[in-house]
Amino acid sequence: MARKFSNTALNNQLSGFQKVYLILIVGFILGPFLPLIIQSLAFRWAWPDLLPGTWWMEQREVSRMPLAWDYVLSPYSRILEATINTVVIGSIVTVICLAICLPAARVLARESFRGKSGFEFFLSLPLIVPEAAIGIALLMIFIRMGIAGSYLGIIIAHLIPTIPYMIRMLTAVYQGLGKDFEEQAMILGASRWQVLRLVTLPMLLPGVVAGALFTFLVSTNIFLLTFFLGQGKIITLPTLLFSKISGGTLDASAAGITLIVTLPGVILLIISERFIKEEAFGKGFGN
Amino acid sequence: MARSHDSALKERMWLWLQLSPVLLILAVLFGGALVLAVVQSLGFAPWFGVNTFPSFQYFGALWGSVSFWQSLWLTLYYATVSTVIALVMGIALALALVRTFPGKHLYKYVYKLPLMIPYTVGIALAVIMLGNGGMISRLASFFGFISDPSHFPQILKTHAGWGIIAVYVWKQVPFITLAIYAVMLGIGRETEEAAAILGANRWQILSQVTLPQIMPGVVSSTLICFAFNVGAFEAPFILGGGFPDTLPVVAWRYFNDADYTLQLQGMATVVSIALVAGIILFSYLAIYRRFERKIGRN
Numbered sequence: 001m002a003r004k005f006s007n008t009a010l011n012n013q014l015s016g017f018q019k020v021y022l023i024l025i026v027g028f029i030l031g032p033f034l035p036l037i038i039q040s041l042a043f044r045w046a047w048p049d050l051l052p053g054t055w056w057m058e059q060r061e062v063s064r065m066p067l068a069w070d071y072v073l074s075p076y077s078r079i080l081e082a083t084i085n086t087v088v089i090g091s092i093v094t095v096i097c098l099a100i101c102l103p104a105a106r107v108l109a110r111e112s113f114r115g116k117s118g119f120e121f122f123l124s125l126p127l128i129v130p131e132a133a134i135g136i137a138l139l140m141i142f143i144r145m146g147i148a149g150s151y152l153g154i155i156i157a158h159l160i161p162t163i164p165y166m167i168r169m170l171t172a173v174y175q176g177l178g179k180d181f182e183e184q185a186m187i188l189g190a191s192r193w194q195v196l197r198l199v200t201l202p203m204l205l206p207g208v209v210a211g212a213l214f215t216f217l218v219s220t221n222i223f224l225l226t227f228f229l230g231q232g233k234i235i236t237l238p239t240l241l242f243s244k245i246s247g248g249t250l251d252a253s254a255a256g257i258t259l260i261v262t263l264p265g266v267i268l269l270i271i272s273e274r275f276i277k278e279e280a281f282g283k284g285f286g287n
Numbered sequence: 288m289a290r291s292h293d294s295a296l297k298e299r300m301w302l303w304l305q306l307s308p309v310l311l312i313l314a315v316l317f318g319g320a321l322v323l324a325v326v327q328s329l330g331f332a333p334w335f336g337v338n339t340f341p342s343f344q345y346f347g348a349l350w351g352s353v354s355f356w357q358s359l360w361l362t363l364y365y366a367t368v369s370t371v372i373a374l375v376m377g378i379a380l381a382l383a384l385v386r387t388f389p390g391k392h393l394y395k396y397v398y399k400l401p402l403m404i405p406y407t408v409g410i411a412l413a414v415i416m417l418g419n420g421g422m423i424s425r426l427a428s429f430f431g432f433i434s435d436p437s438h439f440p441q442i443l444k445t446h447a448g449w450g451i452i453a454v455y456v457w458k459q460v461p462f463i464t465l466a467i468y469a470v471m472l473g474i475g476r477e478t479e480e481a482a483a484i485l486g487a488n489r490w491q492i493l494s495q496v497t498l499p500q501i502m503p504g505v506v507s508s509t510l511i512c513f514a515f516n517v518g519a520f521e522a523p524f525i526l527g528g529g530f531p532d533t534l535p536v537v538a539w540r541y542f543n544d545a546d547y548t549l550q551l552q553g554m555a556t557v558v559s560i561a562l563v564a565g566i567i568l569f570s571y572l573a574i575y576r577r578f579e580r581k582i583g584r585n
Contacts, residue, residue, distance in 0.1 A: 018383040025380055026397055028457065032412035035422040039415055047420045047436050048428035100312065103305035111302055119306065126317055127511050128568050130518020132535030133561040134317060136542055136553060137324035141316075144334070160317050163309055221405045224520050228539075238405035245407065248444060248525055250414045258411040265403030272403075273396055 033262075040068055040255035056252065068252035072260065077253065079260055082240040086264070089151065089226075089236065090219040093158040094212050101166040101211075108167065109174030127164045134160065135228040142229055149231035157225045162215045169214060173207025209275045217268055237261045321561065328555040335547055345555040355556075357531040359563065365448050365523065365533065366516035369455035370509050376456065377463030378505070382497070384468050385476070402461040409454040410525050417442040417450050443526050450526035455516055463508045470504035471497075499582055506575050510568055517564045534560045 014022070039045065042052035043059040056068045071077055107113075108120065126134075138157055139148060147153035177200075185199045201208075223238040230239060241261045244254040328346065330339035349355050380398065384391070401409065416422045424439040433439055443450035482496045523533040532540070534556055541553030 012387055014383060014386050014388050018379075018386065019388075021379060022383055022388070022394065025376070025460070026394075029398060029400055029461075032416045032422075035415050036412060048425045050425055050429055100308035104309040107302055107305045113299070113302060119310070122313065123309070126313065128514040128564070129317075129321070130514055130535070130560050130564050132518040132520055132538060133324065133557045133564075134320045135520075136538055136557050137320035137327075138316065139542075140323060140327070140550075141319060156312075156316060159312055163313060167309065217403060221403075223405055223407060224518070224535075227520075238407045241405065241407040241411065242521055242525075245411050245414060246525055248414060249418075250411055254411065255415070258408055262404050262408050265400065265405075265408075269396060269399055269403045273399075 036255050036258055039250065040252055040259055042252050043067065069256050071253045072256035077257060078235060078240060079257060082235045082237045085234060086220050086236040089155055089158065090216045092155050093162060093219040094215045097159055097162050097166045097215050098208065098212055101163060101170055105167055105170035106174050109171045110179065123167050124164050126160045131161070131224045135224050139228050148229060149233035151234065153229050154226055154234055157229050158219045158222055161222065162218050165218060166211050166215050169211040170207060173204055177203055206275065213268065213272045213275055217272070220264060237264070324554050324557050327551055328558045330551065332551055337548060337551065345551050349552060349555045349559065354531045358534050358537050361446060361448070361531060362517055362533040365451050366513050369452040369459070369516055370513045372452065373456045373459040373463050373512060374505065374509055376460045377467060380460065380464040381467040381471060384464070385471050398464065399461050401458045402465065406454065406458055406521055409458050410522055413443065413450045413454050413526060417453065444528050446528040448527065451522045454522045454526065459512045463512065466508035467501050467504040470501050474500050510571065514564055514568060518560060
């Protein structure tokens with residue numbers, strides 16, 4: 001009887017299938033990076049060799065043309081320009097998004113008012129209206145306003161897909177916060193500004209950091225809006241990579257650029273794992 | 288009395304004032320773009336010397352062509368197949384992640400990597416893995432299946448679109464997994480335990496306890512992924528099979544055509560994308576609400 005019970009009670013260990021599955025998923029996610037790294041270091045890699053016949057380093061002294069990594073790290077690849085653009089646009093978008101979403105999230109978490117559910121629905125619309133639909137129409141508006149192909153235009157456009165995420169994450173944080181601490185501070189004689197500075201903000205900080213990181217992440221990954229509205233004048237890492245691989249082939253320097261474009265994501269991953277709690281993400285999404 | 292009415296009004300104004308920046312940006316940009324797309328697709332473009340508003344000729348021309356319906360079918364096919372595959376893989380991954388295993392901490396870093404990097408990286412990986420001269424083709428030759436790259440079955444640049452689907456799945460499995468896993472963490476495992484103690488077997492727990500519980504995460508993440516896939520441009524542009532293209536690519540081509548009156552046709556395409564996505568997503572949500580009522584959640 002006891003044995004039967006232990007069989008039916010909830011198992012917390014992985015089943016054999018799950019162990020295999022976890023390994024397969026890692027292979028699926030990370031596996032393709034291996035040939036990518038090899039490709040970036042190859043000078044000649046003929047089919048069907050599993051490893052390059054000639055490596056980039058071997059040809060480095062011989063050839064007068066810049067090769068793979070020499071090209072990637074040279075100004076000709078425009079990778080530095082694209083990186084700076086990506087980071088600058090992402091940071092400004094994050095700051096603006098945070099500034100306009102914080103008050104709105106506070107209201108949404110604490111007040112009930114007429115039209116609230118309609119407002120919340122409107123806020124989530126950018127997530128479910130396909131980007132291509134707004135991207136092209138937005139380009140028409142921006143051309144008329146004269147901000148197509150400018151930083152201003154791209155930054156404004158990036159706010160559209162980032163606001164819904166930021167609002168959701170911040171609303172969840174405010175809901176978890178409760179009003180009690182702020183009220184206590186008020187009763188004890190703190191001014192509105194003191195309450196904000198000494199009570200609300202410190203308690204909000206983890207959620208704010210998580211929301212900011214996520215917004216930055218979304219912004220740095222946006223391709224379509226940047227590509228349509230940048231008009232080729234402003235390149236970011238995703239659009240730079242697009243122009244290198246749009247022919248459907250991948251040479252050594254394109255492989256190198258792909259690796260560099262991956263790099264900020266790896267850094268963000270390491271940082272975000274510390275700040276973004278999975279539960280918080282769920283509050284922003286699930287319910 | 289008058290004073291309290293006054294302060295209530297003041298409070299309401301303060302409330303809307305706090306909401307206004309977000310509301311303004313989304314209403315002007317997002318709403319404005321949508322409205323502009325609709326009126327242009329109905330023939331309003333005085334800056335091109337075109338003003339036949341309201342006329343349905345552009346929609347008529349678009350919907351009357353066979354290639355539009357082929358494009359629509361391709362768009363929905365790629366979006367649906369990849370979302371379903373990513374969902375199944377994501378649920379299985381989330382179910383494994385709630386268990387304890389050695390190296391779980393590291394694993395939770397690794398599986399999220401695609402979430403952090405642009406789709407274009409996924410496309411580059413698809414090219415190097417699935418192309419005719421790609422890694423899988425080389426491996427097939429290594430194991431003696433093929434002797435020439437042209438013998439390798441074409442995966443990229445076909446209308447079956449497995450290259451596009453692979454990119455979407457690769458990028459979206461982590462997203463769906465994270466959404467579902469987060470919901471699971473929020474719920475805890477008590478109800479599953481109770482079911483187990485009451486004698487439910489593994490399959491019963493999964494189908495009658497776990498799956499209904501994670502539905503909110505399933506619905507919201509698949510909604511977002513599906514909508515994104517319908518509107519995505521870069522993967523079908525690079526990995527697609529050429530004419531007929533998916534709708535976003537068609538719209539882009541119209542828009543970049545030297546004949547700028549085709550831009551109106553492009554706008555009709557754009558509005559069609561939004562319409563189709565809207566109809567599908569709303570029916571999906573309606574079915575889900577019905578399901579929630581049926582299982583007794585408000």
